[in-house]
Amino acid sequence: MLVEKTVHFYAAHSVSAFGIEHKCARLHGHTYTLTVWVETSLENPVEFSKVEQAILCIVNKFDHANLNDHVELIRGEPTVERLVWFIANKLRESIPVKRVRLQETQSSAVVLEVN
Ligand SMILES: [Zn+2]
Numbered sequence: 001m002l003v004e005k006t007v008h009f010y011a012a013h014s015v016s017a018f019g020i021e022h023k024c025a026r027l028h029g030h031t032y033t034l035t036v037w038v039e040t041s042l043e044n045p046v047e048f049s050k051v052e053q054a055i056l057c058i059v060n061k062f063d064h065a066n067l068n069d070h071v072e073l074i075r076g077e078p079t080v081e082r083l084v085w086f087i088a089n090k091l092r093e094s095i096p097v098k099r100v101r102l103q104e105t106q107s108s109a110v111v112l113e114v115n
Contacts, residue, residue, distance in 0.1 A: 002037040002098055005051045009034065009059045013067035013078040027066070033103040034059060034087065039096040051095055058090045080104045084112045 012029040036055055040046040067078030074086040084102040091097040092114060103109035
């Protein structure tokens with residue numbers, strides 16, 4: 001049984017992973033939609049606000065920021081893959097996270113299953 005929680009944050013980035021001529025290399029912004037699934041049970045229900053607080057503790061630093069200012073924190077260029085990896089690993093320190101989905105555009109997202 002999983003609890004699902006979604007938050008949004010707004011951030012800019014530039015990514016040169018696809019080449020410096022690629023449109024992603026220019027500074028641009030996204031409305032990120034972050035959805036987190038956390039293990040819950042009948043015996044030990046998870047408090048939704050606790051999940052939200054754990055998420056916001058991590059992503060508040062990214063909200064209305066240039067993600068390229070956080071390359072040391074996320075260990076490289078702020079691709080959606082690195083962001084979801086960083087967020088999932090930070091979350092597992094405080095909550096029993098099972099899956100993290102970070103949506104960068106209406107049609108594009110990365111999902112990470114946490115073992
Ligand atoms: Zn982008």
